Amino acid sequence: MLIEGAAGPDLIRVDNLAKHFPVTRGALLRRVVGTVKAVDGVSFAIGHGRTLGLVGESGCGKSTVGRLLVRLIDPTAGSIMLDGTDISRLDGEAMFQHRRNLQFVFQDPMSSLNPRMTVEQIIAEPLVVQGAPVAEQRARVSELLALVGLAPAHRTRYPHEFSGGQRQRIGIARALATNPRFVVCDEAVSALDVSVQAQIVNLLKRLQRELGLSYLFVAHDLSVVRHMSDDVAVMYLGRIVEIGDRRRIFAAPAHPYTKALLSSVPAPRQSARREARTLLSGELPSPLNPPSGCAFHTRCPVAFARCKVERPELRSVETGQAAACHLLD
């Protein structure tokens, strides 16, 4: 259902999405010396009111996918369908119509909140951009503060007067101001203390239930991703290597990389998971010069000759689960 032939209409459907960044050298005469294929042919769909979790090691392209989906950056190739309309090439007025539906919550609330603006100004900003009347802005800010669990008195304060968790609530309120249908949460809870993280996770889940939001949820904590997501996609060097229903991905991962990622999560001693673990050796190869064939072959414990020369395509493993590995032929 995630890859092909969706039954119901999806909110977001991404097909063969790519983003290649030029790599330049030299301060004066900037020469292009290569490209980083930060995202390279990624396809998935996110249903109404559903969450796709996105995991993978640092630099594998998670944030780039998120930024592409809300059109903070332009794709090199591929399409992004929002409710049946391809928004990947829209700009100006045509894109403006869709912007209010697509929002982003960042990891570090402090750096994404203007320190010289009050909470009210911050939350109302997207409404100002959309040209909402002042009275409506004020009413909406009150509503949003209540929605994310901040006090009415907070509206006149500045970001530095808040704790990390409260700042993240402000960031969420701002993202929700325009009543979006889709929100990218890029490591939105990663910098928070455990007890506060749990509050924000609960808040995001409640908001999803109440408002019917769809999320792309990016986080490096796999147990948080499992808790938040309906489906999970695993990325490695710009490509999705496995995608599917979270229960299947966590209970029966098919791709050797997914297996390695899961067994890297600390496990209590004497637990079955600890016994069975296979730790990855080596580190992520440079995205500037990715390995040939299956990009994972330099670290894969079960790689064989064909892996070096031929790139495996995503194929269905089970209903609602697909992986890209030659062993699944």
Add this chain to the structure above:
Amino acid sequence: MSAAASTETVAPLLSVEHLRIVAAARRREDLLVEDVSFAVHAGEFLGIVGESGCGKSMTALSMLGLLPGPNVRASGGRVLFDGQDILTMGGSSLRHLRGNDVAMIFQDPMSSLNPVQTIGEQIVETILLHEKIGRERAWARAVELLAEVNIPAAAQRARDYPHQLSGGMRQRVMIAMAIACKPRLLIADEPTTALDVTIQAQILELLDRLRRERGMAVILITHDLGVIAEYADRVLVMYSGRIVERAEVASLFAQPLHPYTHGLLGSVPPLEEEVDELVAIEGQPPSPGAWPSGCRFQPRCPQSRPECASWSVRLIESEPDHAAACILHEHGETSHAD
């Protein structure tokens, strides 16, 4: 576990007694750490867990005489290493201690590495500070150490500058430098927080292997309960400058005694089973200077009662090797209904 079993008989390597750390602020003194006591034995893996600002790093830095001066200082207690009080040691004894007995690694290795010197040279300098051997032999040792911490092609890599290495490799270099002088205690302050889970697993396995092979004690500071569950023998849970629970790892997870520990465990979604909602702790940890009287967890505690505000807080041992600082245990009550 053998180390933990011999707790009673062998004198501890490190023993912290009623440690108190204060920071001078404008016209007042803020308490950062209060009445912290614990012991570490040779070969033991001790975990310290707690949320940001609870005093984990300050406690660790005091064990090396590295508290950030001049406004932060230990104002009470003792930190005994081999029976010698680190808090009253002079400069040369401290240098000797850091070079030979206690080493520390931090979250951000880049801040402790010299950007304009190769990593091999930096390890050589560390070796030469403590050993009277020639440069050539020291270089060979440096390469051996890099290999010991699993750096591939160590002889070649020794010629790299820090910026040429990944975050995980830099942390391995820091570990190589830390073990260069064969310390008896290694303190690791959030050594893997900035790293991917795959690299984190490698680094933690490495620390655990070094502990086993060298009989070195390890104190690991982390906010990750999963890491504690896998690697630590014993654990201290800190909240607002105090130890609120002290336990063997298995007992902590099987039966947390302090309401804060209970809340922490509920805040982390389990990887093996599904829960609808997390049991979050309301509010956030208070900053030093804004701590309530009595039990500092009181404003967030679901089981608080009026007496908690005036309770004289202390760790109460309700089972051997398992203690909590909560009024509910004063009369042998349990902390949660289940």
